[in-house]
Amino acid sequence: MISFSINGSRCQAEEGTTILEAARARGISIPTLCYLKGVSDIGSCRMCMVEAKGFDMLLPACRTKAADGMEITTESERLTDYRKNMLKLILSNHNQDCMSCPANGTCELQKLCNEYGVERAEHKGNRVKIEKKLPLLDDNPYISYDPSKCIHCQRCINVCHRIACNGAIKSGRLGNFHIVEAPFGENYKETGCESCGNCASVCPTGAIVLKREKNYREWEVKKVRTTCPHCATGCQLDLVVKEGRIVNVESADGPANHRRLCVKGRNGSFDFVHAADRLKKPLIKDRSTGMFREATWEEAISYTAKRFLEIREKYGCDSLAGFACSRSSNEDVYMVQKMVRTCFGTNTTDNCARVCHSASVAGLAKTLGSGAMTNPIYDITHDVDAILLVGSNPEEAHPVIGMQIRKAVKNGTKLIVVDPRNIGLSGQADIHLKLRPGTNVAFANGMMHVMIEEDLIDHEYIEKYVEGFEELKKLVAEYTPERVGEICHIDPDMLREAARMYACAKKAPIIYCLGVTEHSTGTEGVMSLSNMAAICGKIGRSGCGVNPLRGQNNVQGACDMGAMSTDYPGYQKVDNEAVRKKFEKAWGVPLNPKPGLRATEVFPAAIEGKIKGLYICGEDPMVSDPDTHHIIKAMESLEFLVVQDLFMTKTAEYADVILPAKSFAEKEGTFTNTERRVQRIRTAVTLDGEMRSDTDILIDLMNAMGYPQPYLTPAQIMDEIAELTPSYHGISYERLDAGELLQWPCPEKDHPGTPIMHAAGPVRGKVLLYPARFKEAQELPDEEYPFILMTGRILYHYNAFSQTSRSPGLMDLAGEGFIELNFRDAERMGVRSGDMVRVSSRRGTITARARVGRKVSAGETWMPFHFPDSPVNMITNAALDEFARIPEYKVCAVKLEKA
Known part of the structure; x- marks a missing residue:
C-alpha cells in the first residue's frame, strides 16, 4: 500500500x-x-x-x-483553463449539429462543454479541410460512422480489439491526421465486422451510433433491465422504451457479458416483439375445411380442455403429451410440466434440450451427479492456462462467450480446437484437431491413452474421488494415437501434443457444445470428456471443469423445471416413491409413477397411434427436429394438437387450436443461463391484442380440466418451485430484485449460490468413469450417398428462425441458406461459390447455394438449419442416442449435384 x-x-x-x-x-x-x-x-x-x-x-x-x-x-484555476482550452481544441474539429445529433442528451463532449461553459471553438481546425475525403459511412443496416464528429478517443478501436477482440475497426492516417477506419461502408459484409455495436455503445459523441438512436432522445424513454432472449449466455441488457414501443437495446454490466452484446442481442431482441404478424387472438381450426377462425379465450380454453379430457377418457393418460419451450421462462415451463402431470396424468413432457443437450444432462448426471455446466463463464475464460474447445463454435452460437475466449487467447491462453470445420477460433488456436465427424469418443480415448501412458494424470484425485479407473485404463490402452489418427483422420503427434497441453495446464476447462452431443453416441461423448477431466483432477476447481454451452436462453432452466419425462423439477426422479409422494402432497393429486416418453419418441408413437393428443408451448419441431417428413406424418396422425406461440409457425399450421402468448418483453419471469445463473426478465411493454402470458393461459386450462390451480404471479410460482426443488430452495424474486447473483444449487434462503460445482467433491460422491468404445455414426457415406453432412448455427440467426427472421437488418446480413463444400469436391463437380446445389439424403432433397473453400474437409459438407429456403432438417437423420434419445444431426450421408 x-x-x-x-x-x-x-x-x-x-x-x-x-x-x-x-x-x-x-x-x-x-x-x-x-x-x-x-x-x-x-x-x-x-x-x-x-x-x-x-x-x-x-x-x-x-x-x-x-x-x-x-x-x-x-x-484549480489552472486546470479549469487548461480543460476549457482542450475542449475548444476538440470543438475546432467537431461538427456541432447537436440538435439533430442522435447523441444529444448522452454526448459526453456536450456534457463537459456545458459543465465548463464552452460554447464554441475560437478557430477552425484542420479537419474541415479533409471532410470531403472522410464521407459518412452509413451502409451497415445498424451502425453508421460520421467522421466529422469523431474526437479520436479510440474507444471504438480499443473496444473492438480488446473487448470484442475482433479487430474490425482500425486506426489509420490521412496525411498527418489520425482517422478511424470504420467498417460500415458499402463493403461492410466483407470487412469481418460482426455488427455487434459494442463500438457504438462506448462512443462518447455521435460519431458511431446505432441508426435507430435517431428516433428518440434520452429524456423521452424509460429503460427496463432484462435478460437476452437468444442463446444461453444470459447477457444482461436494457430495453429502451418510448411511448409503449421498444426502440433500442443497451448493454448492461451482467456477470456473463460485462457490457458486451452480440449482433443478435443488440439488434434482434425486439423487432419480433412488435412484428405485424404476431398472433393476437385464439384460433380454432375447422377440420372439415382446414381453415382457422378467431375464437374467444373462453371458447378456446373450454374446447381445448374438453378435447384433452375426451382423449384421456377414451385412450388413457399416456395417450397425451405436452412440450415446454426452452425460450419460455422458468415459471412458464414449471406450469407446463405441472399441467401435464396433474391434468393429463402422464410424465410424457419434454423440451428442446432433447434435441440439443439431453446428452449433457444424462451424461454428466451419470458421471458427476449433476447434468450441468460445472464452472461460471468468467471463471473459464479469464486467468486460465489452456482451453480445450470441443465441438463448439462459440463465436457464432454463443458470441459473447466467443469474445471472451478470443480475449483469453489474446492474453496468452493456449487454445485447442477439436472440430471438423475451420471455425473462426481454429485460426487462433495452438492446435486444431480437424477430426472426422462422429469420432469424438475415439478422440477422447486417444487423449486419455497419452495422459495415462505419459503419467500426466492426477493420482491423488483419482484415489480420492474416482471409481472405475482400472476399467477405463484397460479400454483406452487400445486407443493408441496411431489408431485414433486413422479413425479421426488427425495427426497422432498433434493428438499427443494436445493431451500434454491440456493435462499439464494448471487451469484448463473443457468447453463443448452440440458437436459433441448431437450424435447417436452423444451421451458417451459427454461422459468421455468427463473421464478426461476427472483423471487430470480438473473437477471442482477454478478455471477447470466440464462445461456444456447450452443453446437456447432457458434450455438449462427448462430441464431444471422438470420438463423431462423422467424427472420432476430439480432432477428428482418420477420413479422414486418418496419424491413422488412429496409432489403428490404438494399438488394434491395422485401422480403417474411411470416415466414417460421423450420428445423424439413421441413422434413415432403418434404415427403408431399411441399418442393422440399433444400440447406444444413455443417449440417448432417442424423446423428444429430431424427428418421433417417423419414429423409431418406424426402431426397428421394426431387427433388433437394445441400450439401456444407468438407466430403462425410451421408447427402451428397443423394445430387444431392456437393460443396467442406474450413474449419475454411483455411479462415477468426468470431465465436460467448456461452457468446455472437465475436471472430476471421484466415487463417492458404492453401491446394491443388478446395475447396472454403462458402461465395465465395454463392456469385457466388446468382449472378447465378440473384441477383447482390457484392464480399465482410469477413470483409466487417461483416460491412454489423453491419449496419443491432443493437446488432452487434459496432463490426468490426478492433476492434477485435486490441484485443478488444466484447460481444453483442455492439450498437455503441465505445461501450465496454455487459458482463452481463439485468443489467439495463430486455430487455423486465419486466421479464414475465410463469406458466408452468408439462406435461409428448410424449412417455413413457410401457409393450412392458419398458425402457426410453436418448442421449447425450461424452468428446472425437463432434456432428456428422465428425471432431473428423478423429483424430486417439480420436478414440483410444473412438472409439465405447455404452449403459449405471443400474446394476439391466443388472443382470435381464443376461448382463455384454462388451456384445452387441439390442436396439429397435417403429422406428427401433440398437445394442450397454453395460456399466453396477450405472450412470443411473433402468428402464433408456443412449447412445451417435456420433457413426455410434450404430446410436442412428435411433430410437429416432421426437416428437416436441410446441413453438420451438425442438425434444425430451432425452426421448423415448425402449426395450432391449441381442444380
Missing part, C-alpha cells in the same frame, strides 16, 4: 493504482473523454490532467500511477 493526498485528503491505495482510479474510488470526479475502464487508457483527450506537487507539468490521471507521498490537486 502507498499513502498520498488528493485535494488535501489523505488516501491509501495499492501500489500501481492510477490517480484516476484512486480519485474515483473516493468519489472525486476527474473529467475524461477517451478513458474507459478496461477498454481505453491512451490519454489522448487530456481532459483528466491534474496537478502534483513537485511537477511543473500537468499529469494525465488515467495513465499516471499514484506514488507514495504524492500531493495531487484535481481542481
Whole structure:
C-alpha cells in the first residue's frame, strides 16, 4: 500500500493504482473523454490532467500511477483553463449539429462543454479541410460512422480489439491526421465486422451510433433491465422504451457479458416483439375445411380442455403429451410440466434440450451427479492456462462467450480446437484437431491413452474421488494415437501434443457444445470428456471443469423445471416413491409413477397411434427436429394438437387450436443461463391484442380440466418451485430484485449460490468413469450417398428462425441458406461459390447455394438449419442416442449435384 493526498485528503491505495482510479474510488470526479475502464487508457483527450506537487507539468490521471507521498490537486484555476482550452481544441474539429445529433442528451463532449461553459471553438481546425475525403459511412443496416464528429478517443478501436477482440475497426492516417477506419461502408459484409455495436455503445459523441438512436432522445424513454432472449449466455441488457414501443437495446454490466452484446442481442431482441404478424387472438381450426377462425379465450380454453379430457377418457393418460419451450421462462415451463402431470396424468413432457443437450444432462448426471455446466463463464475464460474447445463454435452460437475466449487467447491462453470445420477460433488456436465427424469418443480415448501412458494424470484425485479407473485404463490402452489418427483422420503427434497441453495446464476447462452431443453416441461423448477431466483432477476447481454451452436462453432452466419425462423439477426422479409422494402432497393429486416418453419418441408413437393428443408451448419441431417428413406424418396422425406461440409457425399450421402468448418483453419471469445463473426478465411493454402470458393461459386450462390451480404471479410460482426443488430452495424474486447473483444449487434462503460445482467433491460422491468404445455414426457415406453432412448455427440467426427472421437488418446480413463444400469436391463437380446445389439424403432433397473453400474437409459438407429456403432438417437423420434419445444431426450421408 502507498499513502498520498488528493485535494488535501489523505488516501491509501495499492501500489500501481492510477490517480484516476484512486480519485474515483473516493468519489472525486476527474473529467475524461477517451478513458474507459478496461477498454481505453491512451490519454489522448487530456481532459483528466491534474496537478502534483513537485511537477511543473500537468499529469494525465488515467495513465499516471499514484506514488507514495504524492500531493495531487484535481481542481484549480489552472486546470479549469487548461480543460476549457482542450475542449475548444476538440470543438475546432467537431461538427456541432447537436440538435439533430442522435447523441444529444448522452454526448459526453456536450456534457463537459456545458459543465465548463464552452460554447464554441475560437478557430477552425484542420479537419474541415479533409471532410470531403472522410464521407459518412452509413451502409451497415445498424451502425453508421460520421467522421466529422469523431474526437479520436479510440474507444471504438480499443473496444473492438480488446473487448470484442475482433479487430474490425482500425486506426489509420490521412496525411498527418489520425482517422478511424470504420467498417460500415458499402463493403461492410466483407470487412469481418460482426455488427455487434459494442463500438457504438462506448462512443462518447455521435460519431458511431446505432441508426435507430435517431428516433428518440434520452429524456423521452424509460429503460427496463432484462435478460437476452437468444442463446444461453444470459447477457444482461436494457430495453429502451418510448411511448409503449421498444426502440433500442443497451448493454448492461451482467456477470456473463460485462457490457458486451452480440449482433443478435443488440439488434434482434425486439423487432419480433412488435412484428405485424404476431398472433393476437385464439384460433380454432375447422377440420372439415382446414381453415382457422378467431375464437374467444373462453371458447378456446373450454374446447381445448374438453378435447384433452375426451382423449384421456377414451385412450388413457399416456395417450397425451405436452412440450415446454426452452425460450419460455422458468415459471412458464414449471406450469407446463405441472399441467401435464396433474391434468393429463402422464410424465410424457419434454423440451428442446432433447434435441440439443439431453446428452449433457444424462451424461454428466451419470458421471458427476449433476447434468450441468460445472464452472461460471468468467471463471473459464479469464486467468486460465489452456482451453480445450470441443465441438463448439462459440463465436457464432454463443458470441459473447466467443469474445471472451478470443480475449483469453489474446492474453496468452493456449487454445485447442477439436472440430471438423475451420471455425473462426481454429485460426487462433495452438492446435486444431480437424477430426472426422462422429469420432469424438475415439478422440477422447486417444487423449486419455497419452495422459495415462505419459503419467500426466492426477493420482491423488483419482484415489480420492474416482471409481472405475482400472476399467477405463484397460479400454483406452487400445486407443493408441496411431489408431485414433486413422479413425479421426488427425495427426497422432498433434493428438499427443494436445493431451500434454491440456493435462499439464494448471487451469484448463473443457468447453463443448452440440458437436459433441448431437450424435447417436452423444451421451458417451459427454461422459468421455468427463473421464478426461476427472483423471487430470480438473473437477471442482477454478478455471477447470466440464462445461456444456447450452443453446437456447432457458434450455438449462427448462430441464431444471422438470420438463423431462423422467424427472420432476430439480432432477428428482418420477420413479422414486418418496419424491413422488412429496409432489403428490404438494399438488394434491395422485401422480403417474411411470416415466414417460421423450420428445423424439413421441413422434413415432403418434404415427403408431399411441399418442393422440399433444400440447406444444413455443417449440417448432417442424423446423428444429430431424427428418421433417417423419414429423409431418406424426402431426397428421394426431387427433388433437394445441400450439401456444407468438407466430403462425410451421408447427402451428397443423394445430387444431392456437393460443396467442406474450413474449419475454411483455411479462415477468426468470431465465436460467448456461452457468446455472437465475436471472430476471421484466415487463417492458404492453401491446394491443388478446395475447396472454403462458402461465395465465395454463392456469385457466388446468382449472378447465378440473384441477383447482390457484392464480399465482410469477413470483409466487417461483416460491412454489423453491419449496419443491432443493437446488432452487434459496432463490426468490426478492433476492434477485435486490441484485443478488444466484447460481444453483442455492439450498437455503441465505445461501450465496454455487459458482463452481463439485468443489467439495463430486455430487455423486465419486466421479464414475465410463469406458466408452468408439462406435461409428448410424449412417455413413457410401457409393450412392458419398458425402457426410453436418448442421449447425450461424452468428446472425437463432434456432428456428422465428425471432431473428423478423429483424430486417439480420436478414440483410444473412438472409439465405447455404452449403459449405471443400474446394476439391466443388472443382470435381464443376461448382463455384454462388451456384445452387441439390442436396439429397435417403429422406428427401433440398437445394442450397454453395460456399466453396477450405472450412470443411473433402468428402464433408456443412449447412445451417435456420433457413426455410434450404430446410436442412428435411433430410437429416432421426437416428437416436441410446441413453438420451438425442438425434444425430451432425452426421448423415448425402449426395450432391449441381442444380
